Amino acid sequence: MADTLVGPMADHTNIPPQRNTPRKAAAVTRDYRTLARRVRATGLFQRRYGYYWTRLVLTVAAFAGVWVGVVLLGDTWWQLALAVTMAFILAQLAFLGHDSAHRQIFRSWSWNEWTSRVLANGLVGLSNAWWTLKHDAHHNAPNQESRDPDIESRVIAFTPAAASSRRGFRRWFARRQGWFFFPLLTLEGLNLHVASVRAVLGRRPIPRRAVEAPMVLGRLVLYVAALFLLMPPTLAATFLAVQLAVFGVLLGGAFAPNHKGMPIVPADSRIDFLRRQVLMSRNIRGNPVVDVLMGGLNRQIEHHLFPSMPRPALREVQPIVREHCDDLDITYTEVGFFSSYRIVIRYLNDVEGSTREPFACPVAASLGR
Secondary structure, three states: OOOOOOOOOHHHHOOOOOOOOHHHHHHHHHHHHHHHHHHHOOOOOOOOOHHHHHHHHHHHHHHHHHHHHHHOOOOOHHHHHHHHHHHHHHHHHHHHHHHHHHHOOOOOHHOOOOOOOHHHHHHHHHHHHHHHHHHHHHHOOOOOOOOOOHOOOOOOOOOHHHHEEEEEEEEHHHHOOOHHHHHHHHHHHHHHHHHHHHHHHHHOOOOOHHHHHHHHHHHHHHHHHHHHHHHHHHHHHHHHHHHHHHHHEEEEEEHHHHOOOOOOEEEOOOOOOOHHHHHHEEOOOOOOHHHHHHOOOOOOOHHHHHOOOOOOOHHHHHHHHHHHHHHHHOOOOOOOOOHHHHHHHHHHHOHHHHHOOOOOOOHHHOOOO
């Protein structure tokens, strides 16, 4: 039977009656509330309007500026430099859309919702509703089998069960997939667009489909049409390929090291909120350049604990979170930028071998399990 951890809303009927078990279980559920009260008192949840308005205006202006550059350059292969620039700017717009979807930017729910929708659907070309549903599921159960969509893939095996179930070439590939990880990221941009189109045109219900569909489809059609109108076909196709490839690497490279190679939680396990978010997440040390490249997601632990906290406040709350984890003897993982990718590659090349170190319940002993 899988280890069972007790969460704030967990059913305690599976825990054998023992002396002091209810008191200990209640203490576990209070661990996050204690941290949250301490953080709330610091005022770090206050909106950072100056920070976000500056980034929004400058990034949108840069997006427009690239198009001006495309028009002025004309028929020259120097356009590919603008393709790389465009990919970087679109990634930054996607990060801002992510922040807005998490209600980090504005106090108003509708302002956040529409900002995220305009950035994602209208400028980046990704379905905001599809991504939000997927991302919320990830936040609710990071690295948990059958619950986290980010560890489900037909191409890469992220879990031991997925790797061991593959046969033939797919089994051969799964044992070497770490070496293909970054080349595959060049296709992630295209994959995100395809998934968005399938979502807005599919049968599965998504919020505000009537708004999402024309925005996503209109943006994709206008973007491709503009490239082919402003450049010769070969140059336009190459521009599009380079932009999508770099965009995929930037986004995938920002999200992948935050959880890949961290413990995989069995589908039937339960774990309290604090440990669920800390033990399955990895922070990336860095500097302002790393912060920009990863859109602030390098402080993944803090982001998972406080998803609505403005991005610049995550650096300020980090010492408080680390101290709280140390007091509770909860492992707080932080590694260097390049080390994080080495860990991901090593894990992906030996996903099956990770079953030798199965996820162990960190509080099971104290609860008698």
